[in-house]
Amino acid sequence: MNWHETHALVTGGTRGIGLELVTQLLARGAKVTATGTTDSSLAEARDRLPQVTWLPLNQADSSSRESFMQALPAQGISLVIHNAGVQQMRDWTKPQAEVAFDTSSEMAVNFVGPAELTRLLLPRLSREKSARIVFVTSGLALAPKSSSPVYCASKAAVRSFAKSLRAQVNQAGWRILIQEALPPLVDTDMTRGRGKGKISAATAASQILTGVAKGRAEIDVGATALLRFILRLSPALGERIMIGR
């Protein structure tokens, strides 16, 4: 993969893993377009990395997706990394507990957004010499934990979507590689104040980009490789380890 000939689009590039992906893509020589949701997150990102084209996108919202598509260059993007996401910790035995997102909003950001953006992007990507679409899911797409049921379901949904899409794209003979990156717990705003043994966003981004360059269909980041190994030996044990997290 020639990074110098790559124009990458990274959703949710303003913070966390996305910001690291943007930074490391630039360091590898790629041209980068990235997104954020608010004027303030975009202004901060623009100050930090002015060489990136920063665009507003709320991927849960269809009119925002349409405006975003109009702002994107008509051609040239050859790598799309669907990174943006949210996670709601929610105890369903306490339905009265206040939460920031309801079920449909969390699914809209994490699943509907990437799926619908993919639908809008595919005609452009199919005209490129070659292209890649990377879905950032999670080790939780392999086995859920108890504390964020909708998040785990949304990541499993994206994983399933990516598998079907890969088959369709291959059947169509399009030169688009569909890849999935499965990070473990990463130290970002999303996991602030909870969880042990987190890897840094820089490590996660580096492993994702190495997997992207190698053309891996599924990129196990950090301890996700161990989880997959345990799930292969004993699905029940793997699920038991994860559900308590």
Ligand SMILES: NC(=O)c1ccc[n+]([C@@H]2O[C@H](COP(=O)([O-])OP(=O)(O)OC[C@H]3O[C@@H](n4cnc5c(N)ncnc54)[C@H](OP(=O)(O)O)[C@@H]3O)[C@@H](O)[C@H]2O)c1
């Ligand atoms: N952290 C982990 O432990 C972990 C583990 C496995 C997988 N992941 C996945 O990795 C990805 C990045 O996670 P992270 O931890 O880096 O998250 P993060 O630090 O919370 O950053 C989230 C990013 O998504 C953007 N975003 C939020 N809502 C959006 C929306 N409605 N439309 C478009 N963009 C939106 C944010 O933009 P603003 O800055 O404008 O708000 C921000 O750039 C997510 O898909 C997450 O599920 C994370």
